[in-house]
Amino acid sequence: MTNYFNQICEFRRDYPITLNNTIRTDNPILDDVKKALNNFKIELEKKYLKFEGIDFKVEVSKGASNFPNVVHVCILPPNQKVSNGIYVGICFDVSGKGAVVGCMESKTNPKGLNTQIRKKRKQVPEIDVDGGSSSTKYNNVFENPKDFYYKLIENSELENHISKSLSLCLYNLNLIKASEYLQTKDYLNSTINEHEIEYFNIENIHDDRKKIAVEIHARRGQKKFRKKLLDSYNRKCAVTNCEIVEMLEAAHIYSFKGSETDKIPNGILLRSDIHTLFDLGLISINPENYSIQVSDKIMTDEYYSNLNNKKINLPERTEDYPNLDSLKYHFDNIFDNN
Known part of the structure; x- marks a missing residue:
């Protein structure tokens, strides 16, 4: 060859x-x-x-x-x-x-x-x-x-x-679900069964998810995890204030890697389009002040550019606030602002 x-x-x-x-x-x-x-x-x-x-x-x-x-x-x-x-x-x-x-x-x-x-x-x-x-x-x-x-x-x-x-x-193409040729870094999200979890510590994460398909698709998130986030965020998108429940999704800040990542402080309630942009690293949240950061790649879009530097809507309970370590990881490693 x-x-x-x-x-x-x-x-x-x-x-x-x-x-x-x-x-x-x-x-x-x-x-x-x-x-x-x-x-x-x-x-x-x-x-x-x-x-x-x-x-x-x-x-x-x-x-x-x-x-x-x-x-x-x-x-x-x-x-x-x-x-x-x-x-x-x-x-x-x-x-x-x-x-x-x-x-x-x-x-x-x-x-x-x-x-x-x-x-x-x-x-x-x-x-x-x-x-x-x-x-x-x-x-x-x-x-x-x-x-x-x-x-x-x-x-x-x-x-x-x-x-x-x-x-x-x-x-x-959704033709297979797992492969020996792909490693952890090749996966963007997971559909492993959720668990009831109340606290989150980024240091405790163990990658126990199975090898699954690579795709970002329209999804509402895992049922129990999503319900908790709907309650915590008063049924509003943290970024856009959208109240159309059918469009709100349970997003993981630090991408899903088993049970230890499926916790409220590692989640944020996002409208479906914002969730996709967040997963792609085109939108992030500054861990220093909870402000929305929009990638230069989509700043030409007037709607998304207007979100830049605005503060997200935080949950009523401080213990449900997005975990700062998770936000920092996403901001430093996933956010694409080149």
């Missing part, structure tokens, strides 16, 4: 993408790279046509009249398309430096993955997988991007990341 990976990179090193530089698909200089792509596809099919008991297929970029600027190979779960789906992509750098690999979504038809921003204004990643058109800009469509550099020496790290990425695809 490494030989074919390196051959594709070598082609791009010989023929890097430059402005208005295209290669017709019938040009003989493409013979070797086409062969390398096909062999790379065959090697992937040997390992991944059946993964976690589910059938996959492998597709390589071909281009219509011109060879693609961003050469890519995609491993597709059932009913997914490169133009409209969630899948594993191996996208090669435009100048042959290597490839980005990970669970990705279609650029033209995004599916709501928690994608990472690799390319910002004036900041181009070392491995660049943006093509010339808006539909071929792939830098920012990966949930778990990992760079693999030319010259690739051995297969194991690449294969391990492909396996992890395939598992993420299947989680996001």
